[in-house]
Amino acid sequence: MSALSSEQIIQQIRQLVGKVYTDPEDLKFYGCDWTRQFSPAPLAIALPKNIAEVLALVKFAYAERVALVPSGGRTGLSGAAVATNGEVVVAFDLMNQIIDFNPKDRQLVCQAGVITQSIHSYAADQGLFYPVDFASSGSSQIGGNISTNAGGIKVIRYGLTRQWVAGLKVVTGEGKLLDLNKGLVKNATGYDLRQLFIGAEGTLGLIVEATIQLIRPSNDLHVMVLGLAEFTGIMAVLQLFQQKIDLTAFEFFSDNALDYVTRHNKISRPFAEPTAYYVLLEFESVADHQLNQALALFETAVEDGLIVDGVLSQNQTQAQNLWKLREYISESISPYTPYKNDISVKISRVPLLIEEVDQLVTEHYPDFEIVWFGHIGDGNVHLNILKPDTMAKEDFFARCKKVSQWVFELVEKHDGSISAEHGVGLLKKHGLGYSRSDAEIGYMKALKAVFDPANILNPGKIFPDS
Numbered sequence: 001m002s003a004l005s006s007e008q009i010i011q012q013i014r015q016l017v018g019k020v021y022t023d024p025e026d027l028k029f030y031g032c033d034w035t036r037q038f039s040p041a042p043l044a045i046a047l048p049k050n051i052a053e054v055l056a057l058v059k060f061a062y063a064e065r066v067a068l069v070p071s072g073g074r075t076g077l078s079g080a081a082v083a084t085n086g087e088v089v090v091a092f093d094l095m096n097q098i099i100d101f102n103p104k105d106r107q108l109v110c111q112a113g114v115i116t117q118s119i120h121s122y123a124a125d126q127g128l129f130y131p132v133d134f135a136s137s138g139s140s141q142i143g144g145n146i147s148t149n150a151g152g153i154k155v156i157r158y159g160l161t162r163q164w165v166a167g168l169k170v171v172t173g174e175g176k177l178l179d180l181n182k183g184l185v186k187n188a189t190g191y192d193l194r195q196l197f198i199g200a201e202g203t204l205g206l207i208v209e210a211t212i213q214l215i216r217p218s219n220d221l222h223v224m225v226l227g228l229a230e231f232t233g234i235m236a237v238l239q240l241f242q243q244k245i246d247l248t249a250f251e252f253f254s255d256n257a258l259d260y261v262t263r264h265n266k267i268s269r270p271f272a273e274p275t276a277y278y279v280l281l282e283f284e285s286v287a288d289h290q291l292n293q294a295l296a297l298f299e300t301a302v303e304d305g306l307i308v309d310g311v312l313s314q315n316q317t318q319a320q321n322l323w324k325l326r327e328y329i330s331e332s333i334s335p336y337t338p339y340k341n342d343i344s345v346k347i348s349r350v351p352l353l354i355e356e357v358d359q360l361v362t363e364h365y366p367d368f369e370i371v372w373f374g375h376i377g378d379g380n381v382h383l384n385i386l387k388p389d390t391m392a393k394e395d396f397f398a399r400c401k402k403v404s405q406w407v408f409e410l411v412e413k414h415d416g417s418i419s420a421e422h423g424v425g426l427l428k429k430h431g432l433g434y435s436r437s438d439a440e441i442g443y444m445k446a447l448k449a450v451f452d453p454a455n456i457l458n459p460g461k462i463f464p465d466s
Helices: 006-016 024-030 051-064 116-125 142-148 193-197 232-242 255-265 288-303 316-327 329-336 347-364 393-413 429-434 438-451
Strands: 019-021 044-047 068-071 088-091 098-102 107-111 165-172 177-180 205-213 221-228 247-254 277-284 309-312 339-344 369-375 380-386
Touching: 006 019, 006 044, 006 051, 019 024, 024 044, 051 068, 051 088, 051 165, 051 205, 068 142, 068 205, 098 116, 107 116, 116 142, 142 205, 165 193, 177 193, 221 232, 221 288, 221 316, 232 247, 232 277, 232 288, 232 347, 247 255, 247 316, 255 277, 255 316, 255 329, 255 369, 277 288, 277 316, 288 309, 329 369, 329 380, 339 393, 347 369, 347 380, 347 393, 380 393, 393 429, 429 438
Parallel strands: 044 088, 068 088
Antiparallel strands: 019 044, 098 107, 107 205, 165 177, 165 205, 221 277, 221 309, 247 277, 247 369, 339 380, 369 380
């Protein structure tokens, strides 16, 4: 803890950083993320405009033992960007420039505060493509994406954020600037420190600049939505299509999830008759034979009794409308105070995990409505439980804490992860041991001590005893 008073800390920071907020509304806005389960209580909000200001701020914080919480677009769902204990929030909103682009390397260099959608748009303007995409791309920032190793809807084809980070500049907890990998495709010179900072939730260093790899865009994307009577058919459909087609997405959702979407967004159902489950798959069709192959696979799935009905997009507008059936789920259930859990297991174990969770929750809390959806093609499913109308929020969340423990125990049994893509933060740190061994946690803490010896960077996050 710093020996300086709050007023002294704020005064010093104002001399180092061009813009500092202390208004209560700003503290509330910048001090939280989308979890809304923690009360923000930061001391101040610092908005640096360049690397020099970040370095000066961190060096001061290291010398005076001032805790810093990095903040991107504040779209996180784990509490990693929440400041609850008088920390100084470092918001990267003003570091929002694309600095450089090299068409030969297909790489762009940008500051940490660049909005993800801006990278998508910039890449498209160059005739290229950045494949990491998700619902919050219009407000999330690339630094936050990297800090949480964001996934999203294209992971089955393109992988996670870490696959597309060719270089990083980070400021460690001692105020040292590291320039990692420098955009190289091949670099066999020892440890790849770049990868340590990806997914570290700002606990090892503050990401200030990134070199992002781009690729050619996909052409002639088609979307299919398939209806299934049984959940087990989903995995069979995935295996069937993957044998012949390189899928760019494979998503699933339950009928009650679709019901919320259609009621709240005035969107039509894909078929006349409802089915218990739905699969949305996307594939690239640059030649007629690929589209014909997909249609043949559809017919095979019908003949084998795997699917009940299906629809194929005929143009990009139809494809976008079909995607809305999946992408609008979170927005549609948000008024019902959902308890959310983001988990993953091997693809082959998903059906059993979902069956066991359903049985466990229904047995103990039969009045809970479960809404399932997710990126099932890479083993990531989202469990959502909606609060009964007659139940108080406090009682609901108390019961959901018990549900979390049961779910984590099942995830551990199946050698899965308690957090597939949302990170650990504050929300899941007490469950870290379900996915990481004591030895792993010990080494993670040792790494934290190396890069942040004074424990000023996002303290209290990830580790259960912090």
